[in-house]
Structures are given as C-alpha cells and as structure tokens.
Amino acid sequence: MRTAIQGPIAETSGAAIAEQALRACVHCGMCNATCPTYQLSGDELEGPRGRIYLMKQVLEGAQPTRLTLDHLESCLSCRSCETTCPSGVQYHRLYEVGHAVVAEAVERPWRERMMREAIRRITVAPSLFRLAAGLGRLFRFVLPDVVKAKIPPAVAVGARPTVKHARTMLMLTGCVQSAAAGHFNAATARVFDRLGISLIEAPEAGCCGAVSQHLDASEAARAQARANLDAWRPLIEAGAEALIVNSSGCAAFLRDYGDLLRDEPDYRDLAARVFAMVRDPIEVLENAPEVVARRPPAAPRVAVHEPCTLQHGLKLTGRIGALLGRLGYEPQPVADNHLCCGSAGAYSLLQPQISERLKANKLAALNASQPAAIYTANIGCWMHLGAGSPTPVRHWIEAVEAVL
Ligand code: SF4
Ligand code: SF4
Numbered sequence: 001m002r003t004a005i006q007g008p009i010a011e012t013s014g015a016a017i018a019e020q021a022l023r024a025c026v027h028c029g030m031c032n033a034t035c036p037t038y039q040l041s042g043d044e045l046e047g048p049r050g051r052i053y054l055m056k057q058v059l060e061g062a063q064p065t066r067l068t069l070d071h072l073e074s075c076l077s078c079r080s081c082e083t084t085c086p087s088g089v090q091y092h093r094l095y096e097v098g099h100a101v102v103a104e105a106v107e108r109p110w111r112e113r114m115m116r117e118a119i120r121r122i123t124v125a126p127s128l129f130r131l132a133a134g135l136g137r138l139f140r141f142v143l144p145d146v147v148k149a150k151i152p153p154a155v156a157v158g159a160r161p162t163v164k165h166a167r168t169m170l171m172l173t174g175c176v177q178s179a180a181a182g183h184f185n186a187a188t189a190r191v192f193d194r195l196g197i198s199l200i201e202a203p204e205a206g207c208c209g210a211v212s213q214h215l216d217a218s219e220a221a222r223a224q225a226r227a228n229l230d231a232w233r234p235l236i237e238a239g240a241e242a243l244i245v246n247s248s249g250c251a252a253f254l255r256d257y258g259d260l261l262r263d264e265p266d267y268r269d270l271a272a273r274v275f276a277m278v279r280d281p282i283e284v285l286e287n288a289p290e291v292v293a294r295r296p297p298a299a300p301r302v303a304v305h306e307p308c309t310l311q312h313g314l315k316l317t318g319r320i321g322a323l324l325g326r327l328g329y330e331p332q333p334v335a336d337n338h339l340c341c342g343s344a345g346a347y348s349l350l351q352p353q354i355s356e357r358l359k360a361n362k363l364a365a366l367n368a369s370q371p372a373a374i375y376t377a378n379i380g381c382w383m384h385l386g387a388g389s390p391t392p393v394r395h396w397i398e399a400v401e402a403v404l
Contacts, residue, residue: 001025006061013262014097015059021094022056024087025049031081031091036340036358037074045071048081048091055098064102072099074354076347077214078340079312092313093259096213103216119346120215124207124224126179133180149387150349157182161193163200169284170235170243170277171199172228172254175207177247177379184379184395188246188281191401195290199244202231208245210253213260214345222264225257229270236273242284243277246397248378249345252313254278280310280377281397282319293327293403299372300330304396305362305385307378308340320377320396327403332369336361343384355384363389375399 003022005015031048032038038047045054051072058064072095081091108116122128136143136151143151169192173185189199205228209221232243245251255278257271285291304321311317321331342348342358363385366374374389375396376382386393 001027001056003056003060005059007059009059009097009101014100017093017259018055018059018097021089021091022052022059024089025052025085026087027053028086030086031084031089034080034084034338036076036078036080036342037354039339040354040357046074048075048085051075052089052091052094055094055102058102058105059098064105066106069102069106072102074351076308076340076342076344076354076358078308078344080308080338080340083312083338092256096256096259100216100218116215116346116350117217119349120211120217120220123211123346124175124220126175126206129176129179150383151387152180152383153386155181155183158186158190160186160189161198163198165193165196165198167197168200168235168238168240169197169279170232170240171201172205172208172243172245172247172250173201174247174250174379175211176383177250181379181382181395184246184382184397187395187397187401188244191281191285191397191404192244194404195284195288197241197284200235200240202228202235204231208250208253209260210249211345213253222260225260225271226264226267229257229261229267229274232274233270236270236277240277242279243274244279244281244284246281246377246395247380248280248307248310248314248316249380251278251280252309255313280314280316282316282323282377285400286319286323291323291327291400291404295403296328297399297403300328301369301371302329302331302399303334303366303369303371303374303391304331305334305341305366305374305376305381305393306337307376307381308344310377311338320375324375324396324399327400329399332371335365335368337365341381341385343378343380345380348380348384359384359388367391373399 001022029049035047044050122132192199209224213221255275261267261271341362342355348355374391374393
C-alpha cells in the first residue's frame with residue numbers, strides 16, 4: 001500500500017515501523033480468515049485488514065474517533081493475522097504505533113481511565129495482586145461474575161532447588177505469575193535442576209512491561225524494561241546462558257524490547273542480546289537428552305492449549321505436544337488451535353463479551369476429546385481457561401515433571 005505518514009508521528013522512529021508494515025500490506029484480506037474478532041462479527045473493521053486501513057488513515061492525518069479506538073481495542077493482539085499474512089506484515093509493530101496515536105487523540109471518560117490504571121497497578125505489583133486475590137477469595141460471594149472468574153485458586157508452590165550447578169540460566173518469574181502461580185516457576189526450576197542447570201533470578205527484575213504497554217502507559221513499560229535489563233546485565237556478564245521465560249506472553253514481549261527501547265541508545269545493544277537469550281522452556285527441554293520418562297503418565301490423554309503468543313509470537317507451534325508425546329502422553333487434536341482463547345492480557349476484563357465467547361469456543365474444542373488435563377504455556381490463559389473449565393488446567397512443565 002502506498003502511504004504518506006503525516007503530523008508529529010512522522011518525525012519519530014515509530015513512523016518507519018508503521019511505514020514498513022503499511023507498505024508491505026497488499027490489502028488481500030487473507031488475514032481476515034484467521035482473525036478471531038472478524039470471525040465472530042463478520043465486520044471488516046473488526047478484522048486486521050480493516051484495522052490496518054483505520055490506522056493508515058489516522059497516520060496520514062485523519063482525525064480518529066471513539067469508534068476508531070473501539071475497533072482497534074477489540075483486537076486481541078493475538079497475531080494470528082501475522083501467521084496467515086503471505087506478505088509478512090508485522091501487524092503487532094504497526095499496532096503499537098497506530099494504537100498509541102489513536103489512544104492519545106481520543107479522550108477516555110475518567111471512569112474508564114481509572115479502571116485501566118487500577119488494573120495496571122494491581123497486575124504489575126505482585127504484593128498488590130496477592131492481596132487483591134486473597135480478598136477476592138474471602139469475599140467471592142459478593143463479587144460480580146466477571147471479577148469472580150479472575151480470582152486464581154490458591155496453589156501450594158512447592159520447594160525450589162538451591163543454586164548449585166556451574167551451568168546457570170536466568171529466569172523471569174513475572175508479576176501475576178509470581179503472585180498467582182509460583183508453582184509454575186518452582187516446577188520449572190526443579191526440572192532444569194534435573195538437567196544440571198540452576199535457574200537464577202534477579203531480585204530487582206519484575207513485570208516484563210506488557211500490561212503497561214497495552215494500557216496506555218508506555219513510559220511505565222519502558223521503565224520496567226530498563227529496570228529488568230539493568231537487573232539482568234551483571235548476571236548475563238557473569239555467564240548466564242539463556243533467559244528462561246515460562247509464560248509465552250512475557251517471552252514474546254521481551255523479544256520486542258528492541259522496538260520498545262528503540263530511541264534509547266544505552267539499552268539498544270542489551271535489548272538485542274536479551275532478544276537472542278529469551279527461551280521458552282520447550283526450546284531447551286526438547287533437545288535435552290536427560291528429559292526421558294522414568295515412569296508412564298498417570299493419565300496420558302491430554303489436550304495442549306497453545307497460547308497465541310507461543311504460536312504466532314514465538315513461532316513454537318506443535319513443540320510442546322511433540323515433547324509430551326515423546327514422554328508417553330497422548331495429546332489430542334484441538335480444533336481451531338490457531339484461535340485465541342480470549343484471555344489476551346487485560347482483554348478479558350476490558351472486553352468481557354468477546355472474551356467469554358472465545359473462551360467458550362476454546363474450552364469446547366479442548367474438552368471435545370475428554371482429556372484428563374489441559375496443558376498450557378501462559379499464565380493469562382491458565383487463569384482464564386481455568387475459570388470455567390470442567391477439566392483441570394495446568395502448565396505443561398508440570399506434565400514433564402510428573403514423569404521425570
Ligand atoms: S494478509 Fe497481509 S497483506 Fe493481506 S490484508 Fe492482511 S495484512 Fe495485508
Ligand atoms: S491480532 Fe488477532 S484479533 Fe487483532 S487483527 Fe490480528 S488476528 Fe485479529
């Protein structure tokens with residue numbers, strides 16, 4: 001598509017990112033076929049091609065309206081359109097630029113602003129999230145259904161191995177995950193310990209920044225990214241081999257630090273180094289000779305929910321199922337595997353109707369084969385699907401640990 005970006009955005013580094021995506025798009029509409037929101041609505045402006053067109057108009061000088069913002073914010077940022085696009089359009093990079101311009105120009109009512117900021121603050125601070133979850137469990141009976149469904153169950157964390165191996169890898173423990181599902185991190189550390197690798201954490205590292213970035217707080221996202229990089233720098237220089245991130249949403253966002261900090265020369269090189277170091281645990285375990293089943297799975301019939309960030313962000317489709325199959329599990333086929341479950345960060349709170357429809361479709365697909373358990377790879381999907389699933393939802397690392 002020909003394009004001529006105008007206004008203040010034309011003077012920024014975001015213009016080049018947007019221009020690259022806009023020029024690559026040939027407007028064929030193939031992406032609409034795999035877009036969850038287009039599939040639900042059949043509305044061109046609720047699909048990637050329409051949203052690209054809306055962003056193009058605004059970036060070329062048109063005044064955005066509340067409707068423009070609504071069409072952009074019903075997008076799940078699932079990136080299914082990127083996997084489908086034959087022209088290699090990096091929709092998510094265009095979206096970060098285009099959405100920021102629209103969100104800046106369209107004033108939100110104060111109530112909406114407060115809600116978004118409250119969600120952001122509770123999510124990025126594990127102590128606040130822990131407190132809110134604890135209170136939520138206590139007063140569950142008075143809460144509206146949409147909030148009730150967001151309260152994670154209390155799960156015992158289990159022991160963490162001590163750091164004792166010469167081989168070390170960094171681990172991001174995350175914000176919500178460290179508060180709501182510490183057992184994912186503990187299980188990951190135990191499995192890596194069996195491989196002779198100690199997972200180490202930088203205590204000053206925290207939220208990856210994705211939630212802030214998606215809730216109009218770009219400066220807070222950049223500050224979180226800088227703080228993480230500063231915390232990891234000495235450990236990387238001391239020889240950490242990789243950065244293990246067992247929540248695919250965080251891993252995909254960490255790989256975008258280069259874009260996020262593109263105007264900050266002090267961090268550019270380190271962001272590129274971190275990009276190369278980020279690993280979902282599957283990328284290590286699938287090649288590790290120590291990962292062999294020492295006992296058969298108690299209940300082998302399972303379904304694997306592959307989060308959008310794992311499939312379309314990290315491009316790791318099929319890898320978890322293949323490892324579980326090697327370990328004696330029987331992963332069942334899942335219809336429409338490429339479609340989002342509706343979790344998408346804060347999306348399930350901000351767009352509950354679309355989110356619930358997608359969740360119902362996803363749970364029906366996952367449960368169709370009557371698996372004993374559903375295994376996923378992202379904290380948000382775990383919380384979202386776990387609320388309402390008749391089958392237990394777990395992190396896939398727990399399935400690996402159970403047979404090692
Ligand atoms: S498939 Fe790619 S090129 Fe075609 S409309 Fe969608 S984004 Fe543009
Ligand atoms: S990111 Fe997902 S929801 Fe958004 S336009 Fe692309 S396919 Fe549709």
